[in-house]
Amino acid sequence: MNLESPNVLKMLASTRLAEGLTHQELQSLGRTARFMEVPAGHILFREGEREDDVFLVFTGHVKISMKVPGRGDVTILTAGPGDLVGWSGCISDGIMTATATTTDVGRLIALSGKQLKQACDEDPQLGYVLMKRMAQVISRRLTSTRIQLLDLFSERGGTP
């Protein structure tokens, strides 16, 4: 894992998570962040284990999988650049509900969930904006899951 940081603040500023933040708010967010470059196959977090970090993907892809008895690890989603993974670290008890593994070389920003919660508690305005952004991320993920559940490509008929 390479922790040598490019300009993390600049990277953060380019994300949707930081959209609309003031310079001071961005600085607060930046204090919780560290840059990571990881190889393919790197496990960011495991299902059932506690993880503090929330990850913002910059380059590369991360597969999110769940363990299913008799089937092993089943990948349910591939996250890519711009996606946020591992939000349990920030918005719930930090026990991960899935496993996240990089599928290629990944450049990410890890945000410490503990520090992020603390920054949000100290600055409710920052907390409101960040939680709103996270709610949007979760809402988009929920919509995607619903579309996936519809199994649209199995539809037949329409043509004689």
Add this chain to the structure above:
Amino acid sequence: MSVTSESCVQNFDPWLSHPVRIAGITREIPGVCTLNLQFEDSRLASTWSFRPGQFTMLYVPGAGEAAISISGDPGVSSVITQTIRDAGNVTRSITGLGEGAVIGLRGPFGSCWPVEMCRGRDVVLIAGGIGLAPLRPVILQLLRQRDQDQELTLIVGAREPSLLLYPDQYDAWRRQGLNVIQTVDRADDSWTGGIGVVTAVLDRIGLRNAAETVVMTCGPEVMMTYAIKTALSRGIPRELLFLSMERNMNCAVALCGHCQFGPHFLCREGPVFSYRHLRPLMRIDDL
């Protein structure tokens, strides 16, 4: 009122069904095959043409007619390529035929994708399942007319990897400058592409200039609805969003009403529509 950006009016007898011979069959995925058709009348072979997005009516004596999208290269006139899913009696009859069989063809009919509008603009094509078939002529034409600076992206989705349409052509398209992104609803560990819906991919791909990016989408209606919603949220103007609608087209000349969609007849004013014109109708349940 024109509901697409490009006029596709052609002069021919729309009722006349011309004999075409099945010169080749490619079994694509279960229940889907691509036919290469050749006119029995060689004069027609040299004059017949179509534009990306259009369809023909294929006729099997004793079975009936079905509207089928043209999936071939608009630059090639000697062969008409059509990809068919066996979803009913007629299409099942067609896909059950062998090479050398002769069927009837009327057309081409319908509106076309705004290929000319793409000059100087980046383009994102979003296809789901067999929806890639009517977009394939666009891909082939765009790759031929592509500027070096133009970014072309295809997001193609399917239920599972084995159900992706034309997978053996993706590498050739990539070499010609098309960024092909594959995503499926489910897959095992051997799959190296993405898992998830096409809209999630659209939500994260880099767009250099959203205000000047053309989006064309074809697939299940729910997929297209969310693709358009995502495109709008990325800042792509509604004037640059296009979709291909599917309904039961029977006569292909806007007489029978089977394909009526609000005030439009899909066989004449569609199947390709500008979202700007279709937007009010997409909010009506069961239309």
